[in-house]
Amino acid sequence: MVVNLRLPALTSLFTTSFSNRYPVFVRRSQQLRRPVFSSSFSAQSTVTKTEDRVDGQRNRVQDRAVTPRSQDFNAWYLDVIDSAELADYGPVRGTMVIRPYGYAIWEAIQDYLNVKFKETGHSNMYFPQFIPYSFIEKEASHVEGFSPELALVTIGGGKELEEKLVVRPTSETIVNHMFTQWIHSYRDLPLMINQWANVTRWEMRTKPFVRTLEFLWQEGHTAHATPEEAEKEAMQMIDVYTKFAYEQAAIPVIAGRKSKVETFAGAVRTYTIEAMMGDRKALQAGTSHNLGQNFSCAFGTQFTDENGQRQHVWQTSWAISTRFVGGIIMTHGDDTGLMLPPRIAPIQVVIVPIWKKDDDKAVVLDAASSVKKVLQTAGIKVKLDDTDQRTPGWKFNFWEMKGVPLRIEIGPRDVSSQSVVISRRDVPGKQGKVFGVSMEPLSLEAYVKDKLDEIQSSLLGRATSFRDSSIVDVTSYEELKVAISEGKWARGPWSASDADELKVKEETGATIRCFPFEQPQGVKTCLMTGNPAEEVAIFAKSY
Numbered sequence: 001m002v003v004n005l006r007l008p009a010l011t012s013l014f015t016t017s018f019s020n021r022y023p024v025f026v027r028r029s030q031q032l033r034r035p036v037f038s039s040s041f042s043a044q045s046t047v048t049k050t051e052d053r054v055d056g057q058r059n060r061v062q063d064r065a066v067t068p069r070s071q072d073f074n075a076w077y078l079d080v081i082d083s084a085e086l087a088d089y090g091p092v093r094g095t096m097v098i099r100p101y102g103y104a105i106w107e108a109i110q111d112y113l114n115v116k117f118k119e120t121g122h123s124n125m126y127f128p129q130f131i132p133y134s135f136i137e138k139e140a141s142h143v144e145g146f147s148p149e150l151a152l153v154t155i156g157g158g159k160e161l162e163e164k165l166v167v168r169p170t171s172e173t174i175v176n177h178m179f180t181q182w183i184h185s186y187r188d189l190p191l192m193i194n195q196w197a198n199v200t201r202w203e204m205r206t207k208p209f210v211r212t213l214e215f216l217w218q219e220g221h222t223a224h225a226t227p228e229e230a231e232k233e234a235m236q237m238i239d240v241y242t243k244f245a246y247e248q249a250a251i252p253v254i255a256g257r258k259s260k261v262e263t264f265a266g267a268v269r270t271y272t273i274e275a276m277m278g279d280r281k282a283l284q285a286g287t288s289h290n291l292g293q294n295f296s297c298a299f300g301t302q303f304t305d306e307n308g309q310r311q312h313v314w315q316t317s318w319a320i321s322t323r324f325v326g327g328i329i330m331t332h333g334d335d336t337g338l339m340l341p342p343r344i345a346p347i348q349v350v351i352v353p354i355w356k357k358d359d360d361k362a363v364v365l366d367a368a369s370s371v372k373k374v375l376q377t378a379g380i381k382v383k384l385d386d387t388d389q390r391t392p393g394w395k396f397n398f399w400e401m402k403g404v405p406l407r408i409e410i411g412p413r414d415v416s417s418q419s420v421v422i423s424r425r426d427v428p429g430k431q432g433k434v435f436g437v438s439m440e441p442l443s444l445e446a447y448v449k450d451k452l453d454e455i456q457s458s459l460l461g462r463a464t465s466f467r468d469s470s471i472v473d474v475t476s477y478e479e480l481k482v483a484i485s486e487g488k489w490a491r492g493p494w495s496a497s498d499a500d501e502l503k504v505k506e507e508t509g510a511t512i513r514c515f516p517f518e519q520p521q522g523v524k525t526c527l528m529t530g531n532p533a534e535e536v537a538i539f540a541k542s543y
Contacts, residue, residue, distance in 0.1 A: 209326030256514030338403030
């Protein structure tokens with residue numbers, strides 16, 4: 001499959017046939033109406049009149065009201081991405097531009113994982129984006145699994161290439177090519193590296209962050225002397241991902257092993273973390289693969305062991321991508337918009353100064369700046385919204401939509417009483433607002449940090465309760481079908497064949513998300529065949 005990577009004509013971005021596959025929002029028209037959903041890419045409009053521009057800024061919150069989540073989850077998701085300024089569509093079908101606020105969330109993910117990767121002995125490096133097609137062909141199951149998604153380059157410098165190049169869909173092949181040159185002896189092992197890179201997979205159905213033609217990720221690759229070391233590494237990295245999901249993203253993922261049908265092309269075993277989204281669909285949020293010797297045998301990646309014998313290395317690969325940003329949106333967001341866990345929020349606290357008289361402005365802004373300095377010194381990510389072109393009410397709504405965990409309000413009376421008003425994003429209305437919080441630096445710092453921790457815990461608890469209430473234990477195929485038809489996850493004993501698994505997918509649209517690491521005790525009987533089963537599996541529809 002050769003994919004033409006030239007940019008399409010602008011008019012082709014708005015064709016009906018494509019629009020049905022990629023429903024997206026459009027920007028406000030020149031009349032500054034509320035964003036509506038269109039079956040095309042977003043079309044930028046330019047506001048030329050000064051009065052329209054000013055009016056647009058004052059009414060921006062009303063323009064950006066999101067579709068209620070319970071009414072249309074997909075429309076809500078796209079509205080949130082637009083309204084919170086997380087991403088936009090690129091000019092090439094199925095691509096996206098990650099905007100600064102969305103990229104800042106990805107940077108928070110990077111910051112945490114980079115530390116964990118280095119703590120566990122991995123080093124960052126970078127491999128080329130272009131991979132010879134012959135590399136992909138060396139591992140049979142790998143080329144079979146990825147062939148439909150490959151983007152190929154056949155012309156370079158105006159000339160037909162002698163060998164077509166694959167635009168990186170993943171890097172196991174080129175990594176092994178280089179490992180073969182770097183690994184010679186057992187003294188060279190283990191070799192453990194990670195790269196932060198972009199990946200291209202020619203998806204037919206796309207969704208911003210969740211599934212796009214190009215996305216960002218980290219991919220780790222390791223080589224070991226024994227299968228035990230490789231297995232330990234694969235398990236260690238899925239544990240890193242699990243802790244990140246729980247402790248940073250406040251997403252209660254279920255960690256487990258993929259079925260044979262769902263195992264990564266070229267792997268012996270695939271481990272996964274599965275997250276439940278707000279519409280109860282599953283999102284594969286991160287994976288870790290034990291590759292065994294499949295790639296090392298295909299590429300001849302060998303080492304001389306301590307006994308002087310030549311052996312093929314044992315390998316792993318593991319990855320998390322910008323898909324996780326989509327997972328955060330769909331796990332925690334509400335009708336108002338985005339809701340971010342404090343530990344990954346680009347802005348943890350926004351300060352909104354309030355004044356009516358010009359005489360009050362300087363005093364209020366001075367107090368707000370002092371509060372900002374106190375919080376910044378304490379290591380809190382804080383934003384002071386001191387623009388006077390928008391009303392305080394506009395700012396309240398805007399920053400709520402952006403998912404900022406805490407808002408601090410400071411007005412003339414607050415300055416006089418040396419106190420502030422603090423509102424929580426996760427508790428709407430008056431219930432989430434506290435008056436008279438002292439401005440005294442140590443007291444304010446302690447209060448804000450305590451509230452941020454409370455929000456972090458609250459979001460995890462809320463997501464966990466939602467997940468647990470949406471998983472149904474089943475003992476028969478009929479019960480499984482009922483659970484899936486109700487939009488829930490089905491958990492039940494499974495020892496049936498691959499063909500039976502594919503039958504479930506065909507008849508219900510659900511797949512085995514994983515065999516959880518945490519398994520119930522006792523005798524189990526397969527829900528499909530009635531034969532003894534050693535494990536329960538989780539079935540769900542997924543992204």
